[in-house]
Amino acid sequence: MMIRLKMNPLTESATLLRRAGVVLGSVGLTALFSLLVLLRALFGRLNRPIVDQYCREWSASLLRLVRANLTVRGQVPDFGDGRRYIIMCTHASHYDIPVTFVSLPGSIRMLAKKELFSIPLLGQAMRAAEFPSVDRSNRQRAVRDLEKARAMMESGIVLWAAPEGTRSPDGKLLPFKKGCFHLALDTEAVIVPVAVRGIHRVLPARTWQINLGQPVDVRVGEPLETAGKTKADLDEVMTEVRARLTELLGDGEAG
Numbered sequence: 001m002m003i004r005l006k007m008n009p010l011t012e013s014a015t016l017l018r019r020a021g022v023v024l025g026s027v028g029l030t031a032l033f034s035l036l037v038l039l040r041a042l043f044g045r046l047n048r049p050i051v052d053q054y055c056r057e058w059s060a061s062l063l064r065l066v067r068a069n070l071t072v073r074g075q076v077p078d079f080g081d082g083r084r085y086i087i088m089c090t091h092a093s094h095y096d097i098p099v100t101f102v103s104l105p106g107s108i109r110m111l112a113k114k115e116l117f118s119i120p121l122l123g124q125a126m127r128a129a130e131f132p133s134v135d136r137s138n139r140q141r142a143v144r145d146l147e148k149a150r151a152m153m154e155s156g157i158v159l160w161a162a163p164e165g166t167r168s169p170d171g172k173l174l175p176f177k178k179g180c181f182h183l184a185l186d187t188e189a190v191i192v193p194v195a196v197r198g199i200h201r202v203l204p205a206r207t208w209q210i211n212l213g214q215p216v217d218v219r220v221g222e223p224l225e226t227a228g229k230t231k232a233d234l235d236e237v238m239t240e241v242r243a244r245l246t247e248l249l250g251d252g253e254a255g
Helices: 017-044 048-065 096-103 113-119 122-126 137-155 177-186 233-251
Strands: 001-003 069-073 085-089 107-110 155-163 190-197 213-222
Touching: 001 085, 017 048, 017 122, 048 096, 048 107, 069 096, 085 096, 085 177, 096 107, 096 190, 096 213, 137 155, 137 177, 155 177, 177 233, 190 233
Parallel strands: 069 213, 085 155, 085 190, 107 155
Antiparallel strands: 001 069, 190 213
């Protein structure tokens, strides 16, 4: 299956003024949708379909600012079949998450770093919108976080995680961290590997260089079952996910 989601085919490097516009526009859009979530929550009118809608509208708006040209390839699983799912995605840009929200169906929620919840407005909105976090530095907190994440997945939420843990500056796969794999095994989740090619050129890691109209190729791989697997299988699962992401990338790059 291949789906094209064209924003604008023109490729160019953004001027300083345009970069400032993208940054300010992105901050403004994030604040606006965070406020919408909080207002609906305040009046008891926030539900999961509304959050799904806001996530996709926010994501599409961010991608329009940089005129990303998306293509989606692969067979997307039926996220509504009652099983627990966790998307494990390559991570080469802040735009990986908006791209995923736009490209895939279901109630997708990012497995967020705890630091994000301390950001004013955004942090409160993420909590209201059921974005989970697992703090493994505190065992008791980690157990509670894990139980909450499992309950979310059982209720139909699809978790998004980046096994690399940080953004790759050139799109090549970085070493994996074990946290999201522990979560997958603990919840017996189905792992869906997703590679996003070309995204690192939109906003290269640790720079303010923005390139407009970039082609971005989202590739969905074959799901990996973890039911019946134990901690002893952790390395095997990590190796298999890495192999599938490498195959999806094709040339070893996320772009």
